[in-house]
Structures are given as structure tokens and as C-alpha cells.
Amino acid sequence: xxxxxxxxxxxxxxxRASTKLIRGENGLLQSHAIDQPGFDHDALGRRRGIxxxxxxxxxxxxSNDFTNALWEKNAGVTITSSLIxxxxxxxxxxxxxxxxxxxxxxxxxxxxxxGETYSFAIWMRSVSGVADITLGGINGPSSHAVLxxxxxxxxxxxxxxxxxxxxxxxxxxxxxxxxxILIWNAQLELGVAPTxxxxxxxxxxxxxxxxxxxxxxxxxxQGAGTFVFDxxxxxxxxxxxxxxxxxxxxxxADHLDLGYDSAADQLRISLRRxxxxxxxxxxxxxxxxxxxxxxxxxxxxxVVAVGLNGVxxxxxxxxxxxxxxxxxxxxAYDGVDKHLNGHLRNLAYWPxxxxxxxxxxxCTE
Numbered sequence: 245x246x247x248x249x250x251x252x253x254x255x256x257x258x259x260r261a262s263t264k265l266i267r268g269e270n271g272l273l274q275s276h277a278i279d280q281p282g283f284d285h286d287a288l289g290r291r292r293g294i295x296x297x298x299x300x301x302x303x304x305x306x307s308n309d310f311t312n313a314l315w316e317k318n319a320g321v322t323i324t325s326s327l328i329x330x331x332x333x334x335x336x337x338x339x340x341x342x343x344x345x346x347x348x349x350x351x352x353x354x355x356x357x358x359g360e361t362y363s364f365a366i367w368m369r370s371v372s373g374v375a376d377i378t379l380g381g382i383n384g385p386s387s388h389a390v391l392x393x394x395x396x397x398x399x400x401x402x403x404x405x406x407x408x409x410x411x412x413x414x415x416x417x418x419x420x421x422x423x424x425i426l427i428w429n430a431q432l433e434l435g436v437a438p439t440x441x442x443x444x445x446x447x448x449x450x451x452x453x454x455x456x457x458x459x460x461x462x463x464x465x466q467g468a469g470t471f472v473f474d475x476x477x478x479x480x481x482x483x484x485x486x487x488x489x490x491x492x493x494x495x496x497a498d499h500l501d502l503g504y505d506s507a508a509d510q511l512r513i514s515l516r517r518x519x520x521x522x523x524x525x526x527x528x529x530x531x532x533x534x535x536x537x538x539x540x541x542x543x544x545x546x547v548v549a550v551g552l553n554g555v556x557x558x559x560x561x562x563x564x565x566x567x568x569x570x571x572x573x574x575x576a577y578d579g580v581d582k583h584l585n586g587h588l589r590n591l592a593y594w595p596x597x598x599x600x601x602x603x604x605x606x607c608t609e
Contacts, residue, residue, distance in 0.1 A: 256281060256294065257459065259579070261452035265332075265441045266295055273332040273441060282440075282454065284587060287396075292476060293590065295440060296575035298583030299453040302442040303353055303362070303432040304412065307449070310338045310349065310427065318347035318415075330428045331367050331396045337426045339371065340414065344422040348415025350381060353432060356405040361482065364412045365400035365438035367428040368392050375423040381413035382406070382432070389418045392425060400438045402480065437480030437533070439585060455579030456588070458572040465595035466567040468544035472606045474590035479534040481506045486582050488541060490569040495578055498566035502541050502550065503582070504531060511539070513548055513559065517566050523548060527557045536589070540607040544597035551607035556600045 258281045267285040268274035276282050284295040306312035310323050317323070320343035330337040340349055356362060362382050374393050380386040383403040390399040412432050416423050429441050442451045473487060484505050491499035501514040509529035515522045527550055531537055540551035546561040574591075575584035598606070 255458055256574075257457050258282075258294075259455040259457075262450070264295075264297075264451060264454075265443070270333075281456075284440075291589075293474070293587035294456065295587050296454045296456050296584045297439045297451075298576070298581070298585060299450060300433045300435070300439045300442060301448050301450040302444045303356065303434075303448050304351055304430050305444055305446060305448065307431060307442070307444040308336065308429040310340070310430075315349055315351050316411075317349050320347050321349055323349065326426050328426055330426075331398075332428075337428050340425050340427050342377075342414070342416050342423045342425070344416050345420050346415055346417040348378075348413050348417070350411040350413035351430075353410045353412065356382075356410055357434075358407045359404050360434060361402055361404050361436050362432055363400055363402040363435055363438045363480075364430070364432050365398055366414070366430040367396055367398050369396045369426050370394055371424040371426060375425050376416060376419040376421060377423060377425060378415045378417040378419070379413070380415075380417070381411040383410075384408060387417050396426075396428075398438070402436050435480075435585075436482045437478055437585070453576070453580065453583055455576060456574040457579065458574065460569060460572055463593070463595070464569075464572075466569060467565050468595070468597045470540065470542040470592075470594040470596065470598045470603070472538060472540045472592040473588065474536070474538055475584070476536050476587035476589055477531055477533055478585040481533060481585065483507070484512075484582050485584050486573075486575060486577050487539065487584065489573040489578065490571070491573075491578075492566065492568045492570055498568055500543060500548065500565070500569070502539075503577075504529060511550055511552065513541075513550060515548060515559070515563070515565075517564065522563050523559045525559055528552065528555070536609075538607045538609060540598075540603040542597040542603055547597070549597070549600065549603055551600075551603035554604050554608040556603050556607075558600075 264276040282295045326337040326339045384406040388401040486503045510526040542549045548559040
């Protein structure tokens with residue numbers, strides 16, 4: 245019998261060389277230990293799935309200590325402690341009072357690659373009512389408007405690093421109006437969208453990547469099968485990220501790979517047998533960032549089929565599937581690169597290649 249929506253916690257194996265800070269069932273940010281699966285939740289405590297992320301570094305220093313001298317303030321800007329609980333439930337939030345206009349709180353940052361895209365994220369809420377806040381400073385004196393209310397929200401921007409001064413900054417340059425807000429943990433990292441929170445001290449802090457695998461035991465049938473993935477994609481992506489890899493000794497040997505190329509906006513499959521490429525095929529894409537998708541992958545001798553949004557595309561026939569897959573990797577390239585940076589909400593498996601009609605039904609949103 246196949247695993248049909250088997251809870252991931254019973255069969256998933258995760259390796260991660262650092263802790264991870266994500267939301268728990270109580271809706272608050274909680275630290276997950278080394279090698280502990282990162283089951284993420286929303287603010288109401290509803291499970292979003294396992295969050296599979298690559299390694300990342302918070303380039304800011306003292307990211308949650310806005311009283312530190314590295315956080316500079318323009319005249320008229322004040323910071324004080326707050327008695328309102330922070331996103332992690334602690335009393336570690338900071339109140340930031342902005343006089344209105346370009347004056348704000350910022351940190352000068354070096355060691356960025358000019359022209360590369362970085363994201364700047366920070367938890368924020370208003371003291372009361374609604375506040376129109378401006379974020380900017382990665383690309384010179386840039387400005388982006390964000391609106392916050394009395395609920396904690398992680399707001400963010402992304403842009404290319406300039407060749408001159410970089411100073412991620414919080415102000416009200418666009419509205420010009422005074423504002424009082426609460427802030428918690430600022431993060432500047434390489435990439436088009438922020439990953440989970442990394443709290444830094446005197447030096448930039450790094451979080452290790454997630455390696456998520458399933459051991460192909462007696463439940464896994466060699467030669468034919470179907471996986472159906474319930475995914476929540478990242479809030480932004482760039483390049484190629486991976487959904488599934490089945491392989492033998494290495495990716496240069498026998499493998500079946502399913503990934504997504506964001507530049508081409510296409511799903512891609514790759515199949516090798518005896519180390520020789522058999523199929524490298526782009527299919528179709530239009531996966532919306534930050535959205536939920538069901539993707540079906542079925543295979544047997546002569547065909548690899550992928551279903552998305554009720555449509556099933558198949559490879560040319562005329563080959564034999566390898567029967568020596570010994571490793572199943574989810575959401576990363578061999579567990580070390582091209583991470584999903586999104587949520588695997590659920591996973592179903594059948595020890596046979598389901599019909600096209602069944603694949604179509606299973607991948608319909």
C-alpha cells in the first residue's frame with residue numbers, strides 16, 4: 245500500500261546545522277533546535293507545513309538591539325522600550341517615534357555585492373491606528389511605502405545594492421507625517437525575498453540550510469510511482485529551485501529531478517540512466533509566488549508525467565526508468581543548494597504511475 249497523505253512528521257528526516265526561528269502552534273516565533281523539522285504556523289496557529297530554506301545571513305548587526313550605536317538616528321528620532329509583547333512573546337519590542345519626513349533610524353552596511361538583489365525585512369506595528377512608513381536605503385536613498393496597523397506584520401522590500409552608501413532605513417519620507425511604531429528584529433539578506441528570522445549580535449549571523457529527505461524503505465516501489473505535492477511557494481524567487489530529487493549514488497548518476505525555473509516560468513524534469521541524460525524537458529509554469537499549488541509527478545517505464553492546474557504534460561516515451569533510487573530529497577538540490585524557500589504542506593505517494601485522469605484530478609486547485 246502507498247503512503248497517502250502520511251503526516252510528514254512520521255517519515256521525514258531533516259538535517260540542519262543551526263537553530264531556526266519560526267512560528268509555533270501558539271502563533272509566536274519559537275526557536276527550533278538543530279535538526280528539528282521546522283513546521284511553521286500562521287498567526288492563528290494553523291499549520292502551514294514544513295518550511296524548507298537554504299542558508300542565509302543577516303548582514304545587519306545587533307539586529308534586535310536598536311539602542312546599539314550601530315543603529316544611527318537623525319535628529320528628532322527617539323527609541324524607547326515597549327510594554328507590548330514582541331512577535332516572540334517577549335517584552336523585547338522597541339518603540340520608534342518618527343518626527344515626519346526623511347529623518348529616521350538606519351544602519352550603514354558594507355560588504356554587499358553591488359548590483360545583487362537584497363531584501364530588508366523588519367517586524368512592525370503601529371502604537372495606535374494606522375501608520376504610513378517608508379523603508380529604503382539598499383539602493384542609495386530609495387523609498388518604498390508600507391502601511392501598518394496595530395497587528396504585528398513583517399514588512400519588507402527588495403532591491404539591488406548600490407555602489408555607494410547602503411543604509412537600510414526606517415522613516416516617513418513618503419508621507420512626511422509623524423508616526424509612532426513598534427519594531428522588532430531587522431534583517432538584510434541576499435535574495436529577492438526574506439527568509440525566516442535570523443537574530444544577529446556584533447557580527448552578521450547565519451542560519452544553516454535545511455536538508456529534508458525520505459528514506460525509500462519497503463513502502464517505495466522502484467520503477468514506477470506517483471508523488472503529489474501540496475506546496476506554498478516562496479514570497480519571491482530568482483533562478484532555479486527544486487521540488488523533488490530521486491537518485492542513486494549521486495546526481496551525476498541515475499536520477500529523476502523535478503524543479504522550477506523562475507526566469508523561464510516553467511517546471512522542468514530531468515532523467516538520467518547509467519549516468520546518461522535521457523530527458524531534460526521544460527514543461528510549463530506560472531507558479532504564483534506566495535501561493536498554494538498542487539503538483540503531481542508520475543513515472544514508469546516509457547513516461548514521466550507532471551500535472552499542474554488540471555493539465556498533465558508527459559515526456560516522450562521509449563526509455564526504462566532506473567530501479568536503483570536510494571535517496572529522496574525534498575525542496576533542495578541534493579540538500580545543499582537551490583532550496584524551495586517555501587512550505588511543503590503535504591505529500592502523497594502511490595507505488596504506481598496513476599492515470600492521466602487521476603493526476604489531473606489530484607493537481608486541480
